[in-house]
Structures are given as structure tokens and as C-alpha cells.
């Protein structure tokens with residue numbers, strides 16, 4: 001057993017004078033191997049700055065980044081920055097040859113010293129990422145989602161130990177995105193690859209990540225397992241990032257039967273149940289939002305509006321009177 005951290009940011013800082021938020025405040029972090037770590041946070045919270053520092057794309061003002069104990073140098077410190085064991089994929093995929101085939105765009109990154117191994121490795125990655133049916137297509141003829149797959153295949157073919165993803169699924173439509181996410185998860189499981197990704201999408205990080213890092217104004221606010229952070233967020237900011245929750249003042253919470261001394265009460269839409277009401281004390285269904293396998297109902301009472309989930313147990317229509325029962329809530 002070794003005590004050397006896998007990928008480590010040690011008191012790393014990057015301040016952009018004049019910017020608000022200003023970048024990244026002193027940050028200590030260890031990324032564990034063989035896992036998917038997702039960095040989430042509001043726009044400008046420092047997600048890309050942290051990812052770029054880990055990769056060596058920018059130099060820290062102070063502090064150091066280490067990969068297995070080796071310094072990861074930034075561009076101001078070394079002519080060729082970064083570390084050979086790390087690859088990064090962003091939304092830009094312009095370093096590919098648009099008029100060459102998918103297969104060739106991947107194979108070109110491998111040395112010609114062993115042609116058979118080059119072919120074997122390219123085939124392997126095409127299979128791993130479900131790309132066999134597009135291998136003969138030119139990049140110019142691919143959809144945005146398919147190009148993104150090629151970008152990831154190109155990053156993985158040289159067998160890096162760490163793959164950094166900077167919002168790589170942004171331009172990919174929902175069905176494509178899910179397939180790509182699952183394939184990356186499979187590669188992580190099968191090969192022990194380590195993934196660090198930046199994302200805006202709560203559904204994506206909750207289903208994909210093993211670890212979550214929550215950034216706010218250039219600081220790590222929380223760090224932990226997605227399920228724990230979802231169920232028990234320490235901060236209101238995290239609850240708001242990860243869920244489409246109801247945030248009430250303690251005064252408003254009284255209408256839901258909740259007495260709290262804290263400033264805010266948070267109720268997730270699936271923590272509340274509604275039933276038909278035949279009494280005077282009721283909420284009114286104001287809006288019904290169809291979400292596929294469930295509905296979200298906006299209910300109102302005394303100018304307080306609340307979103308609750310209805311998994312089609314009961315059919316409601318706008319104007320119906322309902323009783324509300326809150327099973328769980330958080331206080332901040």
C-alpha cells in the first residue's frame with residue numbers, strides 16, 4: 001500500500017484580478033483513482049479553473065498539483081505542461097481531421113511501431129464506445145454527439161490514467177447523452193480509468209458520479225457521495241444545485257404544518273404527498289406539469305406556491321382542492 005495521493009491539489013490558488021467571483025481560493029483536494037468525480041457549482045464558481053489547474057492547462061498562483069507524487073507543471077513552469085497520464089476532452093473537437101474516417105482519426109494517435117497492436121487497440125476502443133457502425137464515416141458527416149464520442153475515443157485510445165471532461169455532453173441531445181454517459185461508466189468499471197468532470201446538469205452528476213465536489217465562489221463547499229449530498233445537503237446552495245426543490249421561509253413553512261426556527265425550510269417535490277380534500281383547509285391545484293412517468297403539480301394556498309410530485313397515484317385537474325402531507329424537510 002502506498003500513501004501517495006493519486007491526483008492532488010495542494011493549497012492551489014488562482015485569482016483573476018477584477019473577476020467576480022475571482023477564480024479559485026486556496027483549495028486542497030484529492031481525487032481517488034478508478035472513480036468518476038464530478039465538479040458542480042453555479043456559473044463562475046470556478047469549476048473550469050479547478051479542472052484546468054488539475055490538468056496543468058493553467059499555472060496556479062500558489063500551491064501545487066501532483067499526480068502520483070509527481071508535479072503537474074503549468075504552462076508558466078514548463079514548456080510542455082501537464083502530465084502524459086492525463087487527457088482532457090472539452091466541447092471543442094476541432095483537432096480532428098474532418099475529411100478522414102473515424103477509424104483513422106483514432107488510429108493516427110497510436111505509434112506505427114506495431115501495426116497489429118495499433119489495429120487491435122483502435123478496434124477495442126471502437127467497441128468499448130459503441131462506435132463500430134460509424135467507423136467508416138468521415139468526421140464531417142457525423143452528428144455533434146457522434147463527434148463527441150470520437151473525441152472521447154481519441155482521448156482514451158492512448159490509455160491515459162485520468163480523463164478530464166469539461167462539460168463534454170453539453171451539445172449532445174438527451175438520448176445520445178445517456179448512452180455516452182453509460183459507456184463512460186462502463187469503461188471506468190472495466191479499466192479502472194479515473195474521470196474528473198465538470199457539469200451543469202444535476203441529473204448527469206447524480207447518475208454518473210461516484211464523488212461530487214460542490215464549488216461556490218471559488219471554494220469547495222461540500223464533497224461527498226452523490227446520494228448523501230442529495231439526501232442530506234449541508235448547505236441550501238447544494239440542495240438548490242442538485243434538486244428542483246421548494247425553498248420556503250419559516251413563515252411560509254407554517255402553512256405546510258412545519259414549525260422551524262431556521263430561516264429556510266426546503267421540501268423536495270417527492271417529499272410531499274397530496275390527497276383529495278373535502279375540508280375547508282385545503283390547497284388548490286394551480287398547474288399540472290406533465291413530466292413523462294410522473295406529474296409535477298403546482299399547488300397554492302395563502303399566496304404560497306409549492307411543487308409536489310404525483311406519480312399518477314391519483315388523477316387531479318386544475319382547480320381541485322387537495323390536502324398536503326410533508327413527509328420530510330430540511331432546515332437552513
Ligand SMILES: Nc1ncnc2c1ncn2[C@@H]1O[C@H](COP(=O)(O)OP(=O)(O)OP(=O)(O)O)[C@@H](O)[C@H]1O
Pocket residue numbers: 016019020021022023041042043044045046047048049050
Ligand atoms: N482567463 C480568465 N481571465 C479572467 N477571469 C477569468 C478567466 N477565467 C475565468 N475567469 C473568472 O474566474 C471565475 C471562475 O471562472 P470559471 O470559468 O472557472 O467558472 P465556472 O464555474 O467554470 O463557470 P461556467 O459554469 O460559467 O463555465 C469567473 O468569475 C470567471 O469570469
